[in-house]
Amino acid sequence: MAFEILSDDVIAALLDCPKELVNPQAKKKVRDGHEQVNYKVVSSDKTACVFSVYKRQNLREGMTDDFSCGISWVAPNGESLTLRRYNGPSHNHFNQLEKYRLGYICHIHEATEKYIKANRKPEGYASETDRFTSLEGAFHCLITDCKISGISTLPDETGQTKLFD
Amino acid sequence: MNFDITKLQHALSTYMCAEVKLEAKNGCLISVETPFFFADGDPYQIYIQEMPGGLIRLSDMGHTMMHLSYENDVDKFRTGTRGKLLEQILAEMSVEEDNGAFFIETPIEEIGQNIFRLGQALTKVYDLSFLNRSRNESTFYEDLQEELFKVVGEDKVVKDYFYDKMENAQDYPIDYRIEGKHAPLFLFGIPNKDKARLTTMIIERLLRVEADFDSLLIFSDLGAIPKQDLARLSNAGGEIISSLDAKRDFSRKLLRKISLN
Numbered sequence: 001m002a003f004e005i006l007s008d009d010v011i012a013a014l015l016d017c018p019k020e021l022v023n024p025q026a027k028k029k030v031r032d033g034h035e036q037v038n039y040k041v042v043s044s045d046k047t048a049c050v051f052s053v054y055k056r057q058n059l060r061e062g063m064t065d066d067f068s069c070g071i072s073w074v075a076p077n078g079e080s081l082t083l084r085r086y087n088g089p090s091h092n093h094f095n096q097l098e099k100y101r102l103g104y105i106c107h108i109h110e111a112t113e114k115y116i117k118a119n120r121k122p123e124g125y126a127s128e129t130d131r132f133t134s135l136e137g138a139f140h141c142l143i144t145d146c147k148i149s150g151i152s153t154l155p156d157e158t159g160q161t162k163l164f165d
Numbered sequence: 166m167n168f169d170i171t172k173l174q175h176a177l178s179t180y181m182c183a184e185v186k187l188e189a190k191n192g193c194l195i196s197v198e199t200p201f202f203f204a205d206g207d208p209y210q211i212y213i214q215e216m217p218g219g220l221i222r223l224s225d226m227g228h229t230m231m232h233l234s235y236e237n238d239v240d241k242f243r244t245g246t247r248g249k250l251l252e253q254i255l256a257e258m259s260v261e262e263d264n265g266a267f268f269i270e271t272p273i274e275e276i277g278q279n280i281f282r283l284g285q286a287l288t289k290v291y292d293l294s295f296l297n298r299s300r301n302e303s304t305f306y307e308d309l310q311e312e313l314f315k316v317v318g319e320d321k322v323v324k325d326y327f328y329d330k331m332e333n334a335q336d337y338p339i340d341y342r343i344e345g346k347h348a349p350l351f352l353f354g355i356p357n358k359d360k361a362r363l364t365t366m367i368i369e370r371l372l373r374v375e376a377d378f379d380s381l382l383i384f385s386d387l388g389a390i391p392k393q394d395l396a397r398l399s400n401a402g403g404e405i406i407s408s409l410d411a412k413r414d415f416s417r418k419l420l421r422k423i424s425l426n
């Protein structure tokens with residue numbers, strides 16, 4: 001594994017660098033009953049780091065809440081590391097090191113040095129969020145949080161004070 | 166043995182009961198919470214659907230394949246070695262598949278054992294992700310080294326050697342150098358087409374400076390290298406071993422070229 005030495009600072013830098021979409025022609029595909037789109041993104045600074053960004057929606061009846069989108073850093077040796085993943089509320093995520101379940105709630109996974117050092121999946125830690133309720137809303141948060149340009153998104157109107165409330 | 170089996174039984178049953186919970190998801194599905202988790206802490210998603218004839222269907226509703234697709238090209242789970250292994254897992258565990266959803270149909274009385282059977286099958290399916298390219302490559306190099314050290318003592322092998330009689334030698338690493346009968350033997354492991362191209366360049370470079378050496382090229386899978394890359398490398402390099410499975414050939418070709426004294 002190439003990621004044993006990754007620190008929280010490096011992970012933060014990878015998330016924080018401005019990024020540009022490389023394949024605007026990326027199309028939706030249906031595979032195994034879910035819809036998927038895969039984007040390729042490159043940092044626009046001199047590091048030219050490569051990332052993959054993905055969107056997934058389970059299309060089966062009753063599984064609307066089973067959605068996911070995320071960003072992975074593709075290391076020069078070809079291995080990839082999920083930096084962030086935004087999940088729907090279809091499952092009860094368990095934070096293995098902290099030993100607690102989040103409940104059936106939208107949540108955001110993030111790669112942390114703590115989980116890497118403990119030999120766990122880097123993105124094993126997740127925290128609950130009310131910033132989105134749908135895949136499109138989750139994708140908007142991902143694109144905004146990770147400073148990706150070239151993809152247009154719309155936020156969910158959740159957890160926000162509405163103008164006329 | 167000082168265990169109180171009744172007490173152990175009670176503790177185990179309490180734990181199992183606490184870990185398996187049912188929750189109505191919507192009008193057609195009941196979600197089953199189990200102690201099975203993916204490596205990232207997300208649980209396996211297992212659902213109960215009512216079927217005709219008093220049967221129930223336990224299904225992952227396609228979530229496992231979707232979860233795998235975050236970091237893997239799921240098309241690769243349908244072809245080649247992975248495809249065969251997937252079919253084998255489903256057959257062994259008597260699990261069926263409907264367009265990426267894995268399921269078992271069972272009478273209510275057997276639901277407990279079948280939840281565990283489906284959980285075990287999903288674990289095996291998820292483990293197919295360990296067969297990705299970079300992991301295969303790293304295990305290939307480990308296996309190559311193990312075989313090499315078995316045939317030739319570790320003390321006779323120089324790993325990551327640089328031929329310092331040429332410019333920028335550090336840019337042209339040689340996997341292993343072993344003292345040869347007539348000239349040093351340079352051994353290269355070739356797990357993929359990129360390494361095949363790099364090795365061609367390194368050997369061409371060595372030939373250009375008229376280095377005196379023999380070479381031995383060990384492929385992870387010769388059949389997986391594109392023809393043109395293979396032709397270029399074969400022209401430049403020496404003996405070839407098509408895969409590490411050919412242990413006898415590996416040992417014969419190696420021993421023919423090296424000096425063990």
